[in-house]
Structures are given as structure tokens and as C-alpha cells.
Amino acid sequence: MRRILIPVILSFLLLPLSAESFVMDRYSVSVAVDSARVMHFEEQMDLDFLYPSHGIIRDIQCYFPGYDGFPATRAEVSDIRASEAEEVRSDGRFVSIVLGDSGRLITGPYSFAISYDFDMGKDYYDDYDEVYINIVSANGWNTYIGMVEFSITLPFPVSSDRVWVTYGQYGSVTRLPFALSEDSLTVSGSASSLSPGEAVTVRIEMEEGYFIDASDPYAMARLAFMAGLILTAALIIVALILFFRFGRENLVIAPVEFDPPEGLTPMDLAFVLNGSVGDDAVGAMLFYWADKGFIEIEEDERGRFTFRKLQEPMEMDEREAILFRSFFTEDIVDTLMLRISGFPEKLRRHVLPAIAAFFSGPHELYDGKGSKARKAVIALTVIHALIHVAVAAVICGLNSLPVAAVIAFMAFMASRALSARKAPAPAMLFMAFFFTVLGLSYSSFLSSAVPSAIAVAEVLSFLVPLFLLSVMTPRMIRRSGYGMHIYSKTLGFREYIDKVEKDRIAMLSEADPRYFYHILSYAMVFGLADRWCSKFSGITVADVSWYRPYGGIGDLMAYSYFSRRWRSIYRHDVMPPRSSGGHGGRPTFSGSSGHAGGGFSGGGGRSW
Helix, strand or coil: CHHHHHHHHHHHHHHHHCCCCEEEEEEEEEEEECCCCEEEEEEEEEEEEEEEECEEEEEEECEECCECCECCEECEEEEEEECCEEEEEECCCEEEEEEECCCCCEEEEEEEEEEEEEECCCCCCCCEEEEEEEEECCCCECCCEEEEEEEEECCCCCCHHHEEEEEECCCCCEECCCEECCCCCEEEEEEEEECCCCEEEEEEEEECCCCCCCCCCCHHHHHHHHHHHHHHHHHHHHHHHHHHHHHECCCCCCCCCCCCCCCCCHHHHHHHHHCCCCHHHHHHHHHHHHHCCCEEEEECCCCCEEEEECCCCCCCCHHHHHHHHHHCCCCEEEHHHHHHCCHHHHHHHHHHHHHHHHCCHHHCCECHHHHHHHHHHHHHHHHHHHHHHHHHHHHHCHHHHHHHHHHHHHHHHHHHHHCCCCCCHHHHHHHHHHHHHHHHHHHHHHHCCCCHHHHHHHHHHHHHHHHHHHHHHHHECCECHHHHHHHHHHHHHHHHHHHCCHHHHHHHHHHCCCHHHHHHHHHHHCCCHHHHHHCCCCCCCCCCCCEECCCCCCCCHHHHHHHHHHHHHHHHHHCCCCCCCCCCCCCCCCCCCCCCCCCECCCEEEEC
16 A cells, blocks of 8 residues: 555655656766767656656757857757657757657656767857757756756866856756866766756866867858859849940930920920820820810819810821820810829820830830840849848748748849839938848848858848849940930930020020920920929010910919929829739848856657
């Protein structure tokens, strides 16, 4: 009866200390460390199963997060052997050895033995080497441990004053006695009655270079970085060759032109300059048609405009006729009708293709090879981003691939925004700031896995070339012979409107009192409406009936006012509201004892 009562009573006393089905009577750990800092572990676990279980799962920690500016440490666990192992698995942070048998339940005393190699490689300290081992990890074994015994054998002698053994809860610096063998190669000791959550940690410090054969734990990271750097350099060289051979624009000589290029409307010149037709171009075409007698414009007391078709133009180029028909679905239209009729979509689907079709073939504005070279550089930018996603995945592990991909995608999109030719200065400054913040975030992300020097070098090798490619891409717009001719004449005509002297304007206005109106629509496209109107101060200009601002005709600046007011109305009232999806586009510890639980290896176990 006594033999039965004692185990039962002991079980009830120990059960509150343990959340497991077993207690550990004795845990013996023997570690042999070689000159390459590879540790060969042999563990003997004498257990007492208080209620039936198949066995235990021994979890060996192999990934240790970075701290105090040091990167994470990843060890390789290999040559695993066990007295009876059913399975070995890994999740990247722990290697788990399943000990026992799924077809059998164990109760009472039982022992397991395992051995494995734990390769941490060279440490990242510059002034000393160390061995820092959790014999028992804090929170590793959620059960009572009666006795822990350990021995650590080293390849070369060490000094006893550089050996520390600590135990207790995580962070404890309570010291345990230890023994150093006569040859100063083996450190041994023991601890008894450990409760769940208590650790036993050994730290031994040596002179720098002690582990003469230790491998570089960041060799693969450095190799990935160098490979990425070489590939990036190759991409940049190819991009520069494409830029100077096919993409760099020739020097534009733009003599002053007194008239617009023959046969081209304000809308056409907007396309020549910007490759698009926006609200300014549409507003300019309204004045262009009004000057020709096709339409009239009236403003009401709310500052809204109504447009009335006076006659159907008979002689009009196809692209201009498409714009006219898209705008005037009825004889009288206003901004609400324009929105209901889907004018912005018609502009995108019908007008722009018609203009693009005109500026093709003999009227092609850009050199075909230059356009292909530009697309090639954009492709190289994508490849560059993918290369550094792969580098980050090698440095930080495959688990980091989604994070690396998101960072690279954000950097790539920022680069596309930076490559916009017409992006305003505030947007450029914001994107440059965003680029910098992204670089700091990327560096912090990499520094969790590798030394800061590697992380910073990788960030620079990614972002600096990306910035260079972003700056290079929008400048690869080499124009064709025809494109250079028209572009030169367009710039020359813009220069005339901007710099023409008042005497010449007075002379031309005397000969043709409507001269002001003939040029006004082009000035609007060039963003010079205010300047053009101000030049006619004191000069007689014929009155026209086709523009009636609210309250009657004011001074000539009323026409400039229309330009600004039309832009605001178009963007707020005519353009459809943006959906959330939208359509993007290009404009697009030396001398320290350490502490319990602070070491490497260790891990713990649990029942199954």
C-alpha cells in the first residue's frame, strides 16, 4: 500500500508545478565544441510520466532575434540521432524531434536520448569570441526538473574568470558554482529543483580568433549581396548603353515662330508637348471654335458655363471633328450634360486614339527605337526590383519574402512617380521623402538578420540604381525627324507668345482687330493666357459676341478668368468621381556574465 501511495501523493504535489504530463527527474547535457564553433550535443532525459502520453517533442531553438543593434542569429541543426524518434520537423525557428511512438502510450519512468550538431558559425563580435548556451531555456520546459547536469568541452584552454553560470527566471544573474578541468578544457556543473520557467545558462568568453575555423554565418548573405550588386551593375550598364545609343534626346533648337505650326490645332500642340489632351486643351479648343464662329459661350450668375453650337463645321480634321461631336451631343450643353454624356470617357476612348493615329506613320513624333529602348529600361527596372527581392529573401529567409516583395513594390511605384516628367515640385519632394523613409525601413528590416554594414550596402545597391533608372526613363524620348521639326516650331511659337513686344502686338492688332482671339486659344494651351491678356492693355481689340461672361463683357482678363474657371469646373463637375480602385497611369556583451535564459541553443520540450 505504501508503494502505491507515495507516487500518487508525489504526483499530486508536483502536478500544480507542471502543465505537462511528465516531470523530469534528471536532465544530462554534454556538449563538445570544436574549433569551428560547431557544438555536438548529447542529451539524456529521464522522465516520469504522470499520465499516459505517446512521448515528448524536443524543440531545439535555431533562430534567435537580433538585439541591441546586433542582427538575428540562425544556427544549423544537423546529424540528428535519437533513441526513438518518429519524426523531425522544422518551422525555421525551431527544429522539433518527435520522440516516442504514436502507437503506444507511456506511463511512469521513461528515458530518451538524443544527439545533434549545432552550428552557429563565427560570432559577430569584433573584440572577443564566446560560447553562450542555454542548458535549460527559460519557459523551454513547462515542468519540474529534479536535477540538471552539464559539461562543455572546448578545443583550447579557457580561463575560469571568464566563465559564468547563471540560473533562475529569464534575466536572472544569480550565479551557480562550476568546475573547470585541470586541462582547462571542460566546464561542468549541476543545478537541482528547477521550477517551470527557470533557466540554466553557461557563458564562456575567449580571445578574438579562438574559433579559428569558424565559418562566416553571413557568407550566404554577403554572396547574395555581391551577386545582386553585380547583376545591378550589369543592368545599369545596359540601361546607360540604351540611353546614350537610342534614348537621349537631341538638342532642340527653337527659333521664334510667329504662327502656330500649319494645320495643327491647340489640341494637337498639347499632344506634341505633353502626349495627352487634358482640360486645358479642351478649354482652348472651345475658344478656338468660338473664334471661328462655330460656338458661343455664356456664363450664369453661379459661374457655370453653357455652350451653344451655332453651326456644324464642314471643314475639320477627323480628330478635331471627333472632339466636337463628343462635346456637342446636343446643340446646347452645360457641364452637367457633359458629365452625364460621359465626355471624359469619350475623350479617352475616341479623341486620344484619333490624335495618336494622326501622329503616326509619317507624322510619328518619336523615334521607334527610342520608344523600345525606354520600354526596355522600364523592364530592367522591374528586373532590378525582383533581383533585390531575391537578395532580401536569401538574407532574411524565405519567410520574409512577402515583406521584401511589398517593400520592393513600394519602392518601384515610388520610382515610377519620380519618373513623371510633369510631376509638380511638391509631389517630387514628397516622393523623395517617401523614398528616404522606405530606405530606412528596408535597412531596419535587413538589420534584423545581418550586420548593419551589409544591410546599408544592400539598401544603397537597391535604391540608388532604382533612383538612377527612374531619372533616366522619362528622358528617353528621342523624337523623330518630324517630331523634332514640330516640337521646335511649337516651342518657337510658345516663345513668341511669351516674349513678344507690345509694339508688334499693336501693329498686328491694327491690321486685324481680332488678332488677340486668334492666338488666345494657343496661349491657353501653353499656360500663358494671363500673360497674353496683359500684353493687350491699352490696345484696341474688337468686341465679340461669342463670349458672354455674367454681367456683360469686362476687360480682356475675363478671357483668362475663363481658363482658370473652366479648369476648376471641369475637374470637379465634369470628371467622374474617382473610385477606390481607379486606374493608375504614368503622367505615371564583453566582460559580462550574461543572464539566465539569454544564451543560444537550448529550447525545450513538451508531451504529445
